[in-house]
Amino acid sequence: MSTSTPFSSINLSPALQENLTSLGYHTMTDIQAQTLPQILAGKDVIGQGKTGSGKTAAFALGLLHNLKVKRFRVQALVVCPTRELADQVAVEIRKLARAIHNIKVLTLCGGAPMGPQIGSLEHGAHIVVGTPGRIEEHLRKGRLSLDEVNTFVLDEADRMLEMGFEEALDCIVSHCPQQRQNLLFSATYPAKIEQLVGHIMRDPVKVEVIAQHDHSTIEQHFYEVADNAERDTALHKLLRQFQPNAAVVFCNTKAQCQDISEMLQNYGFDCAALHGDLDQKDRDKTLVRFANRSLTVLVATDVAARGIDVDHVDMVINYHIAHDPEVHVHRIGRTGRAGKTGVACSLMSYKESHKVNMLEDYLDLRIEPTALPGEQVLSAQINRAPMVTIQIDGGKKAKLRPGDILGALTANQTLQGDQIGKIKVTAMSSYVAVERKYANQAVKMISEGKMKGRNFRARKLTR
Structure with a gap:
């Protein structure tokens, strides 16, 4: 409190x-x-x-x-x-x-x-x-x-x-x-x-200051898995079942992050990886997309996740149990913020029983596994991200401001202001989120129009 x-x-x-x-x-x-x-x-x-x-x-x-x-x-x-x-x-x-x-x-x-x-x-x-x-x-x-x-x-x-x-x-x-x-x-x-x-x-x-995250806002579930193949299927099922608008999947290694992100992309999720092996430009783009609701799933290591500064995460999934109970609390504290509710799901195998025991002692609770959803959940529709991020090849160095970008997109009234999301202007690039169905129009309007009396290239950020 x-x-x-x-x-x-x-x-x-x-x-x-x-x-x-x-x-x-x-x-x-x-x-x-x-x-x-x-x-x-x-x-x-x-x-x-x-x-x-x-x-x-x-x-x-x-x-x-x-x-x-x-x-x-x-x-x-x-x-x-x-x-x-x-x-x-x-x-x-x-x-x-x-x-x-x-x-x-x-x-x-x-x-x-x-x-x-x-x-x-x-x-x-x-x-x-x-x-x-x-x-x-x-x-x-x-x-x-x-x-x-x-x-x-x-x-x-x-x-x-x-x-x-x-x-x-x-x-x-x-x-x-x-x-x-x-x-x-x-x-x-x-x-x-x-x-x-x-x-x-x-x-x-x-x-x-003890991490007194109000856990009444977080619904925790633990699921037993036999091996990594079953872990992948469990992750897929949980994302289909809970239909998160913004989920963070925590992995213990950079390689896992990359592999899982690619797997989820192939299933059709708006997903990206965030880890230390990415170059800075790619990390910046990924963080912008997650913050402006152009991604529904972010697969991250603990260190890289420190760059996430959003309050709308509604689901956290631990692909493996965290090495340290404090890290577990820190991870799940990403959701259920600002008075909102959240879900935290953790996948665990018998090889992780010592971590589970440590977690039980730390949280002072008995961890009872929840049954995974059945195969039928895999036919559920994927919740797509509502926005798409447009990257513009010009930023502060070109004297661009958020107002210039908003003006260019709303000038002919094809797009309304409420169909445009967050705008971020960096030194060399700018990013604007637009509703998914207007993304192609937005790219065309920026590419063919003028801001500050000149043309700028624009493209959709996908993978």
């Missing part, structure tokens, strides 16, 4: 307080109420809480409070495991900082072109948000100075360690001043985190 502590009760600058009010941020979440006073007091803090708990605002307000705006040097560094998360964090910091003039937030992430980052570093920044590998690379080349960092944040530290970033983190820490505030946020707290904490933090205050 969330706290009722108001933001006005803490010692933030008037500008930050006024901006919070204008954003509709009146009451703190549990993790904010427990960490922000400690952060503002200058203490090192460990915050353990699930995705969506409000931790980003907690550390963002802390580092903004400490910022000396007139000193144009990097004063805060936020390290994230993935580019997607870094982008989300940077957006949140900019939103919270908008009442303070001339604050520069710079993202430094792998998968993005190096040239623009080098140019931005030459111009300077107050806050850097990025991924370990790319930050380390800029440090080694002497392009980034952390000599004046007063706040060092590790966000989703557990995933960074899982991804093998220990050496990169060691390098980054060695470039920071000894006297600094350290803030570490993590969904889980494995032994490796304890070692990292001992290495970088001084007398940290630990705040643990």
